[in-house]
Amino acid sequence: MKVALVGNPNTGKSSLFNILTGLNQKIGNFPGVTVDKKSGFCKLADNQVVSIIDLPGCYSLYPKTQDEAIVSDILSDKKNEFHPDLVIVVVDVTNLKRNLLLYSQVADLGIPLILALNMNDLAEKEQIAVDADKLSELLGVQVIKISARNNEHIEDLKKAISNAPSFAIHSSAYSIPQSSQNLVDKISHEFDYDNEYASLLLAHQYSAAKHLSKNETDKLDSFIEEQQFHSADQQVEETIWRYTYIDKLIKECVQIAPKPIEPSLTDKIDDVLTHKFWGFAIFFLILLVIFQSVFSWAEYPMALIENLFSWIDEVGHQYLPAGVFADLLLNGILAGLGGVIVFVPQIAILFAFIAILEDTGYMARITFLMDKLMRKVGLSGKSVVPMIGGLACAVPSIMATRNIENWKDRIITIMVTPLISCAARLPVYILLISLVVPDDKVWGFFDLRGLTLLALYILGTVGAVFVAWIMKRLIKGKEASYFIMELPIYRKPRWKNVFLTMFDKVMTFIFEVGKIIIAISIVLWVAASYGPPSRMDSITAKYESPELIDSHSAAELERMESSERLENSYVGILGKTIEPVIRPLGFDWKIGIALITSVAAREVFVGTMATIYSVEGSDDDTANIREIMAAAKDPQTGAKVYTTATAFSLMVFYAFAMQCLSTIAVVKRETNGWKWPAIQFGYMTVMAYLASLIVYQLLR
Amino acid sequence: MKLSDLKIGQHGIIKEFTDLALSVKLMEMGCLPGESVCLERIAPLGDPIAIKVSGYQLSLRKEEASKVILHI
Structure with missing residues (x-):
């Protein structure tokens, strides 16, 4: 059943x-x-x-x-x-x-x-x-x-x-009005419906129905014109009839004890949470607490996961016979897998907060507080929820824009949501922040790294608001926008619900995003391990020459050779090709490789870095990617690769660039065509390039 | 008088709507002619507003509320 x-x-x-x-x-x-x-x-x-x-x-x-x-x-x-x-x-x-x-x-x-x-x-x-x-x-x-x-x-x-x-089927309460009876009969006959109300519903909503053919829609069009059916009028009449019927039912079956009119608990909470000052203060405080938690609570489980993967890597190198298989397994798959799993704690914490906000009824108050502000920039109060969801992932958030009834509001929300820093950028931000921002406290409480992260989130949000403000002027609207929304009473969060949401999002991340990351990690490992045979052969020959062997130590020689191999691998060639374009942003060809692979999904950046640097080989196999990148030096000049200027330029690039195939795919699906995803990809790439250029040139 | 003209705490009875499409949506949400409404609160930035209608809180924009005519 x-x-x-x-x-x-x-x-x-x-x-x-x-x-x-x-x-x-x-x-x-x-x-x-x-x-x-x-x-x-x-x-x-x-x-x-x-x-x-x-x-x-x-x-x-x-x-x-x-x-x-x-x-x-x-x-x-x-x-x-x-x-x-x-x-x-x-x-x-x-x-x-x-x-x-x-x-x-x-x-x-x-x-x-x-x-x-x-x-x-x-x-x-x-x-x-x-x-x-x-x-x-x-x-x-x-x-x-x-x-x-x-x-x-x-x-x-x-x-x-x-x-x-x-049980017998409930008998019909509403009888079809005489004026619509002909139409209903025609539809019932034509579509073989045995329920009159179903036929009436079809007359109301056929233009949105998915299962009808063009021919059927045309037929309905002609029926409706012929019978002079006015959908909205009929709906009003029916709704009033139904409420009269319901009133009678309630009178007979429901008794409400007369109670003194006193403000309910929800009213009292609302007095504070929608207050001119406290309302906004608490809202921003809540946002701040979320960021602090995502950043600092997650640190312990993340360190555990990092250590676990280092340990597996170490054990693997010890016990597996050296060769292509061990190399693929440890430097390709394991490195990629570690890069996925390590971010599970953060995603879990962020979604737990979002679920709590939804469950308690506070999310509706955020919409209530922010609607006027959001409307100024061309969005609706209803855009706040998808945009806050965008903090986690643009893909479900863009799907969540479906409850924005107005087409223009919805398109603008879809266009700017990917600018909100999503969870996939977190790995990139956290890695780069921990490389260049010292672990200090401000006012003895706020973590300097946490504040930098908050600044990046604000940057994304300001970018989104700016673009929305421009698009509000460029896009022509078609219909009026409604904002009619229930403010539910406050309830305690249902922990089981919170847990299920968290569990579901983590699983989606691991399986949906994880499989892309692991697949790309493997492709990347192949592309980084192999190159045009002629070039690879000449490198092998070069390092067999007696002069080089005599003048360098064995370890030094090995490092030089693998570095040169990477530079001449397929992926190195690709990175070098785009290097002239990204040099003004402070990026070298290795970062270029990561930018290319990140188009699939942003968090691939970390996996790519792990693969590139572990392929290059380091003295200490247990060192994590953070330490390896901190130690990275330009082979020609010997200068540090990840300077403050480069790291910030890179973070700003990731803040604005549309590096996510899944988002492109979902925007295509939600807007029914390639026009909007193309516009989105274009404007975001230009915006990212210009912003990074400015940041790097100012900071260097 | 219009719903958008109510002051906080003031009651009114819905008389009619001046926008047909909007009225369908409002009626679904329990705002029917003859129903009593009370202005509960106004968002800190002056818009939208929250009204009490058929026992729950509903928020809508002032512009939408201006299409609801009240007996008073």
């Missing part, structure tokens, strides 16, 4: 999903679109296993966003592969009236239903008494009171799922 969870946002639908499925869940995308699809399995008391799908939160079946359109499509189209056999409509009892609107629409689609009255704990506290038996009798469906957050009465719900097939 296929069971779907449907409900408004902030009703505890995802808590319920987590309880029903546990770790037995899978997160993916709906086919063709990048809307999260969460599915899993749940075992009922009678050992029956049902599949559960968590549909995106929505307020009605008239979709305003792509997320909502998915719900509408799945529920109204019986041929849809996700069309459920049973729907559990999850409602927030403390906000029953608004929540029942969606319920009544879903009920009219004729799918077997269970109504789950969630947040029962809160309702009791607020003395809202719902007569579930009466409601069940009036609606003709099973009504179950649960409290997903406290894991209460979940067994009752599971029992209801087992019983569901024996």
Whole structure:
């Protein structure tokens, strides 16, 4: 049996999903679109296993966003592969009236239903008494009171799922108005729909529906014109009718104890968190705490991981027979793998914070605080959440721009989100900062390195704001922008949810990003170990000549030879080709190699450096990449490669450049074409080059 | 009077909307003609605003609130 969870946002639908499925869940995308699809399995008391799908939160079946359109499509189209056999409509009892609107629409689609009255704990506290038996009798469906957050009465719900097939389908509440009846009949006949309300929904939203052919859309166009169907008018009329119906239900089944009007806890918290001064002060303090934590808490597990990989490398060199295989394994794969795993602690911490902000309800307040400011630069308050998400990764954030209804706001947000420093830049920043910024304290508390990192994040954000401000003037808008958003009550974060989000993001990073990094590490190892045979042969011959052997020690000779080999390898040739272009930025050909490989993903920089320098060979195999880079010297002049000027120029380059294939791919998908990703790649590359040029020329 | 003209703590009853497309979205969110609303707070920068409607807090921009006409 296929069971779907449907409900408004902030009703505890995802808590319920987590309880029903546990770790037995899978997160993916709906086919063709990048809307999260969460599915899993749940075992009922009678050992029956049902599949559960968590549909995106929505307020009605008239979709305003792509997320909502998915719900509408799945529920109204019986041929849809996700069309459920049973729907559990999850409602927030403390906000029953608004929540029942969606319920009544879903009920009219004729799918077997269970109504789950969630947040029962809160309702009791607020003395809202719902007569579930009466409601069940009036609606003709099973009504179950649960409290997903406290894991209460979940067994009752599971029992209801087992019983569901024996219940009759709820009879239709809303009758199609006379004026639309002809249209509905035509659609029902043409598309073979056996539910009238499904036909009506199709008339409202067919232009956004994915499953229709051009021919079918044209047919609907002509039906609608012929019948003079006015979608918005009809929606207004229907919505008012439904609320009248809901009011009657509530009058009969719900009793709310009269309570003295006093400010709720949420009101009191909001007085502080949306205060003129404290609101912003606390917001920036929270951001600062996040950066400090990502930087300093993560240090211990990171050091552990670094040591572990050094140890494996050492053991490997000791026990594996020397040769191509050991070389590939240790200098290619292991070096790349270490470069991925080491950043897991930071990603985990950052996502834990983002999950907590979402879960407590504070994220909505950030939007509330920032909307006016964001609108000045051409963004919407809704852009703040994707942009904060951009701190972790632009890819999910660009997908998250889907709830910005306005096309122009959305395009601008997509265009500038990759300028926000993402987690993939962190490895690069941290490595370079630790190379050139001393480990000192400012005012005895703030870490100088942490402040440098914060400055880089601010730089990215200022860059994003600047570009948005320009684009606001260049891009022509098509439609009006809405900002109608619920401010949910504050709740304690659900730690299980926080943990699952963290776990999921870390896994995505390791598997999605990690596989690119490891693949590139291997390609790079090959390209760095091999070169045109003629050049390689002449190097071999050169180092066999007696004059050289006599005048140098064996260790010195070995280092010179491997360095020369790298310079003449395929990757060295490529790096040298672009060297004249990047020299004014303070970069040598080795950095050039890293810039090329980073186009796949920014964090590849670290892996590339590890591979390049370990291929070159150092005296001490256990030294980590940081020490090796700090010791790196220009072979001609003997000057340090990573001076302050070069390191800062490089950091600024990484702050602005579009070095991420995944982002390019997701922008193409989200904007439906190559135009916007091309513009984005172009402007970001130019911006990065100019900014680095200025930084290097000023600092050197 | 318009929803955007309310002062903090002041109540009003929704009469009608002057924007059809916006009204569909607002009604979905529980802002129906006849419903009582109260202005709860204004964002520190003066916009958007937060209103109490059918038992929860809803935020919207002043410009959107100006399309909601109240009895008062």
